[in-house]
Amino acid sequence: MNILSVVSGHHGLAVAAALFAVGLLGVLTRRNLLFVLLSLEIMLNAAGLAFVAAGALWGQADGQIMFLFILATAAAETAIGLTLLLIVFREKRNLNSDAIADVPHVSSRGVKSNHPFEGDKPVANSQ
């Protein structure tokens, strides 16, 4: 019975690896930014599952605590990522990652320029 538990825990790690591979497949093959974010979500979830499976193997609570931290990180990442995605959609009416390779930089003053760092240049007569 004890051997079975080790097998079950290792199988949990295997499931996590399979889910991670599925997410990686999505990130690498999809061009739609929404699907890339969605696949990232699957990958983060798989990483959390791996932590919990490892924690179950050792009988420690640390694995589950790491899952909670991954959850917080994933929530923060999703909120920012989806907001950026909406801005990209406003700019380009398109979510294809190839089509937005030359997305113009919008500075905090609302000045558009094609150079990614131009908006961050200090204004010459500001001093």
Added chain:
Amino acid sequence: MDLVFYIASALAVVAALLAVTRAEAAHALVWLVASLLATAAVLFTLGAPFVAAMEVILYAGAVMVLFVFVVMMLDVARPRETNRRLANPRVWLGPATLCAALLILLVFVLSRATGEAGDVTPADVMEITPKRIGVTLFTHYLLAVELAGMLLLAALVGAVHLGRQLRREGRRV
């Protein structure tokens, strides 16, 4: 209970694969919710009931709602079409079948439950109670909890800032 683990993990991987390969974002989201629910069942059988609940509430609930809102905002130009597309049973029949399978698993687990320790998780997997997690989280990992709070605050401020720009442009259009 090992059988529950294997069925739930197979459902999770299959649903994730289907979510990643869908053409429509809304369909993919429905599959992803099904996958996350199956993952919650896997976590439950691994002796992590608290984390399984968090998975359902935060991942399948809160984070997926964010995604659904964004898909709604992207589709805002053609709501009629979207409604008609989602009313097609072909879209939701698959995920609904998968969730029904999970429900059968749940009923099976509950019918076998005797109230003793280890009746839901496999007899050999040690269940880690929410109390143990809480005690470790707020003693050993207290600094990390504070840092996670700061991270969420930073994400909130960042999202509000980016969203302000979005709203200003929306008013102009």
